[in-house]
Amino acid sequence: MAKSKEPKKDLYTIPIDGFFQSAFSVDCVIFGYHEKELKVLLIQRGTSPYEGDWALPGDLVYPHEDLDTAADRVLMELTQLEDMSMLQVKTFGKVDRHPLGRVITVAYFALVELQEISPMASSWANDIKWHSVKRIPKLAFDHKDILMECLDALRSLIKREPLWTRVLPKKFTLTELQEVFETVLVKKYDKGNFRKKVNGMKFLKRLEESQINVRHRPSTLYKFDQKLFLQYRESGSVVEF
Amino acid sequence: MAKSKEPKKDLYTIPIDGFFQSAFSVDCVIFGYHEKELKVLLIQRGTSPYEGDWALPGDLVYPHEDLDTAADRVLMELTQLEDMSMLQVKTFGKVDRHPLGRVITVAYFALVELQEISPMASSWANDIKWHSVKRIPKLAFDHKDILMECLDALRSLIKREPLWTRVLPKKFTLTELQEVFETVLVKKYDKGNFRKKVNGMKFLKRLEESQINVRHRPSTLYKFDQKLFLQYRESGSVVEF
DNA sequence: GCACTTTTTGTAAACGATACAATTAGCTAT
DNA sequence: ATAGCTAATTGTATCGTTTACAAAAAGTGC
Numbered sequence: 001m002a003k004s005k006e007p008k009k010d011l012y013t014i015p016i017d018g019f020f021q022s023a024f025s026v027d028c029v030i031f032g033y034h035e036k037e038l039k040v041l042l043i044q045r046g047t048s049p050y051e052g053d054w055a056l057p058g059d060l061v062y063p064h065e066d067l068d069t070a071a072d073r074v075l076m077e078l079t080q081l082e083d084m085s086m087l088q089v090k091t092f093g094k095v096d097r098h099p100l101g102r103v104i105t106v107a108y109f110a111l112v113e114l115q116e117i118s119p120m121a122s123s124w125a126n127d128i129k130w131h132s133v134k135r136i137p138k139l140a141f142d143h144k145d146i147l148m149e150c151l152d153a154l155r156s157l158i159k160r161e162p163l164w165t166r167v168l169p170k171k172f173t174l175t176e177l178q179e180v181f182e183t184v185l186v187k188k189y190d191k192g193n194f195r196k197k198v199n200g201m202k203f204l205k206r207l208e209e210s211q212i213n214v215r216h217r218p219s220t221l222y223k224f225d226q227k228l229f230l231q232y233r234e235s236g237s238v239v240e241f
Numbered sequence: 242m243a244k245s246k247e248p249k250k251d252l253y254t255i256p257i258d259g260f261f262q263s264a265f266s267v268d269c270v271i272f273g274y275h276e277k278e279l280k281v282l283l284i285q286r287g288t289s290p291y292e293g294d295w296a297l298p299g300d301l302v303y304p305h306e307d308l309d310t311a312a313d314r315v316l317m318e319l320t321q322l323e324d325m326s327m328l329q330v331k332t333f334g335k336v337d338r339h340p341l342g343r344v345i346t347v348a349y350f351a352l353v354e355l356q357e358i359s360p361m362a363s364s365w366a367n368d369i370k371w372h373s374v375k376r377i378p379k380l381a382f383d384h385k386d387i388l389m390e391c392l393d394a395l396r397s398l399i400k401r402e403p404l405w406t407r408v409l410p411k412k413f414t415l416t417e418l419q420e421v422f423e424t425v426l427v428k429k430y431d432k433g434n435f436r437k438k439v440n441g442m443k444f445l446k447r448l449e450e451s452q453i454n455v456r457h458r459p460s461t462l463y464k465f466d467q468k469l470f471l472q473y474r475e476s477g478s479v480v481e482f
Numbered sequence: 483g484c485a486c487t488t489t490t491t492g493t494a495a496a497c498g499a500t501a502c503a504a505t506t507a508g509c510t511a512t
Numbered sequence: 513a514t515a516g517c518t519a520a521t522t523g524t525a526t527c528g529t530t531t532a533c534a535a536a537a538a539g540t541g542c
Contacts, residue, residue: 022263022304024334024345063263063343067334091332091347093265093308102304104265104347106332175520193500195521210508216518217507416489434531436490451539457487458538483542490537497530506521512514 022102026071027058027143028086029107029150030079032114032130033167036183040136040147041079041119044127049099050140052126056147058105071108078128079119084166086110089153090146097142105141109150111163111184158184159241165224171207173219174198181241201239203228263343267312268299268384269327270348270391271320273355273371274408277424281377281388282320282360285368290340291381293367297388299346312349319369320360325407327351330394331387338383346382350391352404352425399425400482406465412448414460415439422482442480444469 030041042054057078061070071086086108093104114130121128131137133151136144157163164180178194198204203225211218232239271282283295298319302311312327327349334345355371362369372378374392377385398404405421419435439445444466452459473480 022265022302024263024265061263061334064336066336067332067345070334088331090329091308093302093347095305095307104308106334106345173520190500190502191520192502192522196499213509214519215509217509217520219520414489431530431532432489433491433533437530455488456540458489458540460489485542486540488537488539490535492535493533495531495533498528500525500527502524502526504521504523507519508517509519510515510517512516 022104023060024067025058025060025103025105026067026074027056027105027107027146028071028075028078029056029089029109029147030075031109031111031133031151031154032117033111033180033183034114036179037114038133038183039114039130040133042129042131042137042139043078043121043125044129045124045140046126047124053140054131054137055140056143057125057128060103067106071106075108075110077122078125079117081112081117084110084112087153087157087161089150092142092146094142105146107146107150109154111154111158111166113167155185160239162224162226162229171209171221171223173211173221175219177222197241198222201232203232203239263345264301265308266299266301266344266346267308267315268297268346268348268387269312269316269319270297270330270350270388271316272350272352272374272392272395273358274352274421274424275355277420278355279374279424280355280371281374283370283372283378283380284319284362284366285370286365286381287367288365294381295372295378296381297384298366298369301344308347312347316349316351319363319366320358322353322358325351325353328394328398328402330391333383333387335383346387348387348391350395352395352399352407354408396426401480403465403467403470412450412462412464414452414462416460418463438482439463442473444473444480 028041032039032041041057043057045051045053045055057074059070059074059077061067065073068088071088072082072084075084075086076082087110089107089109091104091106095102097103097105119128119130136147138144139147154163158181164177167180168176174195175191177198178189178191181194182188204222205225205228207221207223209221211221229239269282273280273282282298284298286292286294286296298315300311300315300318302308306314309329312329313323313325316325316327317323328351330348330350332345332347336343338344338346360369377388379385380388395404399422405418408421409417415436416432418439419430419432422435423429445463446466446469448462448464450462452462470480
């Protein structure tokens, strides 16, 4: 609340062995789903350190930028994607994790439909590519750790948070939904039982429409009702896939 | 693979265009349990900003200090307590959360037996005191937010992690264990059913001993077996109170 | 021994999860 | 139009877990 007047800072007078000589970054773990495949977006570094290595997209946070805002900006710069509502997972702060100085990094993640975004390599990257989570190359910094923690977070959160809405079209079939869960959690669900569970979740509303142009019996479409979901959430009802 | 040659670091050559002028801190949310009461340790600030306000114990991280190490150190300095295995919860990074500059803070928490530690106010604190979580005063900075998030974390983690071992004696009764859960989660368990659940958890070992000096039927004592717990954890068995 | 308190064991009903099977609906080819 | 195909959808029987509630047991103190 106290809108503090920031003192004019002369950078060169900052005591060099004191505080206020550190930086922080955000690293974004963007999981991409498409047709039963889970991938993660990696860039190939074009600058030292770790030049040529694969790494998570991430960047330093501006001194006058909120952490969450920074995560959105960095993601935006790298993927052109907005409103991803990434979630903060954990902060990594080993002293020697960054060779150029003291940098702690805050990890964020999101899950998106792979085909809907067009990641473009920014100036400091040689390449940018989706990698299957089953085959992750050696990564720069401690990014392997970060990635793994985020994968854990994804798997545990997708059961309780509607992360999957980012991956499915507005109107989707229950089989499509089931496939997302099976892919992310690497396990099989029984078709009938999965439907029964969904039936108990009143925020998944059955539509009158069905699929068209399929070579078999078309499935009825469903949509996610955010308002009802929040209601459920408030009411303390357990909602878990 | 590409072991990048780390350039010799000369701090003065780091491009100072706005980065590397921030600091980070850790804030410790120490929950104290004693006889069906849950409290939290707060200090009363003795220096500006927020002089006189209650706040979470926390401090800046040294530039050459790991984040987790710093949390332990700060806690040690304030409570004389070691080996608390605090858990990182979340990082708070609003631009204006600290009036003196850009400081993001990483929140850690732990749960301990109130009577076993003797918190002492350090130089920069006027007072240090346990406050019931039911009556939290106005707090400095964004510490109220931090406290609330940590309380959520405590409640969700205690079901899966043996946090309660810090609160009970080595040998304890199931009723004592039940009381911890009832206090932290603010809900009642059925005595019989609680015992049945515990019976399924083989890492809670029933001892031959019983209570003594009680004016009623003595309860048999139990102890927690860390090794068996980790085994269970590994085996993927669900362990949840 | 009797009253008292709390532990400990037991049970029946309710509920939810699981495996598996049967039925249905639309598409395509003939 | 009809048969064959595929996948959606519904149904069911079993099993295991949770829940509420009650009865029995084991100490203590009078």
